[in-house]
Structure formats: C-alpha cells, structure tokens
Amino acid sequence: MIFKESIKKIQKMVVAAALFVAVLGGSSLALASGGPEIPLQKAPKKASDLMAVQDGARTFVNYCLNCHGASALRYNQLKEIGLTEAQIKDNLLFTGEKVGDLMTIAMNAKDARKWFGGVPPDLSVIARSRGTDWLYTYMRSFYQDPTRPTGWNNALFPNVGMPHVLWEWQGVNHAKMVEEKDPHDATKVIHKIAGFEPATKGILKPIEYDEKVANLVAFLDWMSEPKQNSRKRTGVWVLLYLGVFTILAWRLNANFWKDIK
Secondary structure: OHHHHHHHHHHHHHHHHHHHHHHHHHHHHHHHHHOOOOOOOOOOOOOOOHHHHHHHHHHHHHHHOOOOOEEEEEHHHHHHHOOOHHHHHHHHOOOOOOOOOEEOOOOOHHHHHHHHOOOOOOOOOHHHHHOHHHHHHHOOOEEEOOOOOOOEEEOOOOOOOOOOOOHHHHEEEEEEEEEEEEOOEEEEEEEEEEEEEEEEEOOOOHHHHHHHHHHHHHHHHHHHOOOHHHHHHHHHHHHHHHHHHHHHHHHHHHHHOOOOO
C-alpha cells in the first residue's frame, strides 16, 4: 500500500514537472517569436563612479519612484554612495518619509492596473534581471505612438504600458519603419523599426540625455547590489594574496624536495 502511494506521488511530481517545462518552454517561444529585433546598446560602466550614481539616484527619485518601488533599499543606504543624511532629507525625501524607510510607493495595485494595465515592477534588482545594456537601450528607445493608451511605445519592449517619463529631456522621436519579407512566409511583409527620427527637441542635447540615462542605469546597477564595489575591491586583494601565497608555497615545496632525487 505504501509502495503504491509512493508511486502515485512520483507520478504526480513527474506530471507537475512536465507541465512546468511546457509552460516555461511556451513562454520562451513566445518571447522569442514576439520579441524586438533591435540590438542592445552597450551601457557605460559607471557603478563605481559615485558622482554618476548620485545623479542617477536623483533621477530615480524624481522620475521613477512615483510608480516603481525599490523595496529592497532604504534611503539611509544612499550614504554608501557618498550622500549625507542631510542631503538625503533635503533632496530625496518629499512626502514625509524617514531616512530609515524603505523606498516604496503609495500607489496601490488596483489603481496601477486601472491606469497602466498592470502593476509597475519593483526595480530593486532590475539591473540583475534585465542587464544594464537592456536598461540603457530601453530608456533610449521610446517613440511617439498615437495608437497606444499613453501615446508612447518602445522599440525594445513593444506595446509597453509605461509612458516616456523623460520625454522632456530627450524630446519626441518618431519610429522609422521599413518593410521586409516575412522569413516564415514569403507572401507576407512585416514592418520593422529601422531607427528614429527626431520630431521635437528636448531640453537636453542627445549626448547629455545619453549621459543622464547612463547615470540612471548606474544607480540601478548599484542598487541591485550595493556592496558590489567593496566586494570587487576585496576580491582584488584576495587574488593578490592568493598569488603571493601560491609563489611562497611553490618555493617552499621546491625547498623541501631539493635534496630528494
């Protein structure tokens, strides 16, 4: 009896695993077939540049934290990027939060679904999830699209629910569309984005906007692992120690065995 029950449990586990693989495979296929085809742009590596990270933190609090939370980070952890408690209070706290509070938002899930069609994701570890190159490309790939509820679309994330919150900085872009034959059906034509055409200028020059986005991505990268800079510095010393220890061990071993033929 016990043996039969064990067999049934194993069968249920196998079925559940098969369903999980099927769902996962289906999701992967959906992403592969419906995903964008624009190449990722290389994000500048600025996570160790404290001035850039501080500027990115300012952009994040002013433009992102209204809808996206960062619930794994507290405001007082921003001291690690060189800010004082007074600077955090004066420049990054606006609605009565305390320095020790988590970086959460007041918007509830019900309102988010009503306004955006879904709940904006928490950005605590978005840089580790998506990658800095993806985030950098995403923030530089918005274009005006009157067919979308927000009036905006994104070449990297088609039909995204998020509006272009930095449009005043960047300006308004239109997508340049080209026609190509469908690789799966020669009788059909597909439309692809081949680039962007500036419609109106923004407050910032293109190079200045790219720098602002790079700084924002640097902050998101730092936020995903606040100890990464100290970890990397420690790692260098550990490797140096192991290198010196290896040389000493090698010479000590040679000295022990020098008289043995």
